[in-house]
Amino acid sequence: METKTDLSEVEKGAGDxxxxxxxxxxxxxxxNDILRGFNRDRPEDKWRQTRVLEVESNPxxxxxxxxxxxxxxxxxxxxxxxxxxxxxIVWHQDRLRELENLLGDLDLEDFKDDSARRALCCRQxxxxxxxxxxxxxxxxxxxxxELYDDLLKRSAEAHQYDVPSEKxxxxxxGLIWNDAQLCHLDRSYIEHVDDLVAICSDKESGSIHGMLxxxxxxxxxxxxxxxxxxxxxxxxxxxxxxxxxHLELFDKRRFDGLVAFLxxxxxxxxxxxxxxxxxxIRSFDGYLQLVVALAFTxxxxxxxxxxxxxxxxxxxxxxxxxCAVLLVFLAQSN
Numbered sequence: 001m002e003t004k005t006d007l008s009e010v011e012k013g014a015g016d017x018x019x020x021x022x023x024x025x026x027x028x029x030x031x032n033d034i035l036r037g038f039n040r041d042r043p044e045d046k047w048r049q050t051r052v053l054e055v056e057s058n059p060x061x062x063x064x065x066x067x068x069x070x071x072x073x074x075x076x077x078x079x080x081x082x083x084x085x086x087x088x089i090v091w092h093q094d095r096l097r098e099l100e101n102l103l104g105d106l107d108l109e110d111f112k113d114d115s116a117r118r119a120l121c122c123r124q125x126x127x128x129x130x131x132x133x134x135x136x137x138x139x140x141x142x143x144x145x146e147l148y149d150d151l152l153k154r155s156a157e158a159h160q161y162d163v164p165s166e167k168x169x170x171x172x173x174g175l176i177w178n179d180a181q182l183c184h185l186d187r188s189y190i191e192h193v194d195d196l197v198a199i200c201s202d203k204e205s206g207s208i209h210g211m212l213x214x215x216x217x218x219x220x221x222x223x224x225x226x227x228x229x230x231x232x233x234x235x236x237x238x239x240x241x242x243x244x245x246h247l248e249l250f251d252k253r254r255f256d257g258l259v260a261f262l263x264x265x266x267x268x269x270x271x272x273x274x275x276x277x278x279x280x281i282r283s284f285d286g287y288l289q290l291v292v293a294l295a296f297t298x299x300x301x302x303x304x305x306x307x308x309x310x311x312x313x314x315x316x317x318x319x320x321x322x323c324a325v326l327l328v329f330l331a332q333s334n
Contacts, residue, residue, distance in 0.1 A: 060181040068175050073200035074168045079189050080158045080197045089155060092148040099141050106133055161197035169196060263307060270300050275329055293326040
């Protein structure tokens with residue numbers, strides 16, 4: 001089941017059904033009738049309509065679970081079947097080894113036969129033999145190599161996907177369990193923790209980002225204000241009638257903006273905090289000042305490692321710059 005919305009109302013600043021009702025209290029009924037009539041007469045209303053898939057409108061079982069997976073990028077967790085891919089690769093690998101040995105035996109057999117030795121030097125003459133053993137062997141080798149190369153390529157692509165975080169896997173497992181309609185074999189795929197891939201993982205986010213997302217999901221239960229801040233119109237429409245799965249969806253741009261704001265505040269505190277403390281203890285022993293600078297530098301390095309996806313050399317460079325700033329301040333204050 002899909003819900004249609006009119007983008008013309010969104011552009012005018014209309015929100016969900018609650019905001020519309022509060023808007024009707026502020027404006028007179030005749031003014032609302034005029035505005036609705038104006039919107040109906042606009043010729044571009046047809047292409048302004050959008051559709052959103054409601055999660056709870058799908059039948060129980062895989063239809064609803066598929067809607068849940070499609071509703072959030074973090075839920076796009078699937079098995080990569082690494083063991084089966086490896087078994088296929090080693091099977092075709094050994095098959096190619098067998099064909100390679102057959103080609104070597106055929107070449108050695110023709111080399112020892114004076115009447116057939118010329119076939120090793122003339123491809124056209126070798127293909128004209130009856131039966132053309134080497135030609136048929138090359139054709140089979142070509143097919144096997146094509147399959148082998150395709151398996152290698154697909155296996156390499158599958159292993160390039162990121163491993164889903166444990167929190168994302170647990171959240172998806174909880175939603176599958178809440179549906180309570182899938183049989184055990186169908187839902188067991190989420191239990192293969194060493195064989196799962198996340199095809200839509202956010203590489204820019206760190207472990208702190210996941211902790212804040214999990215905290216937001218837990219704290220928004222029963223708190224409409226947090227939902228209002230972190231949910232967009234699309235997420236509210238997807239969750240219409242949601243009662244069984246206890247699903248919480250957030251607008252990625254709003255949540256990333258909140259994380260960016262918090263991260264900026266932490267950075268400001270981590271930069272100005274030690275400066276204020278060092279200025280306050282400027283008359284104390286120099287070793288105490290160095291200990292404070294060391295403590296804040298360690299905290300800054302840990303923040304870069306946990307809250308971002310920076311590489312090691314980037315963390316080292318940022319930490320060195322941070323430490324240099326503190327040391328320059330120490331030198332000037334003393």
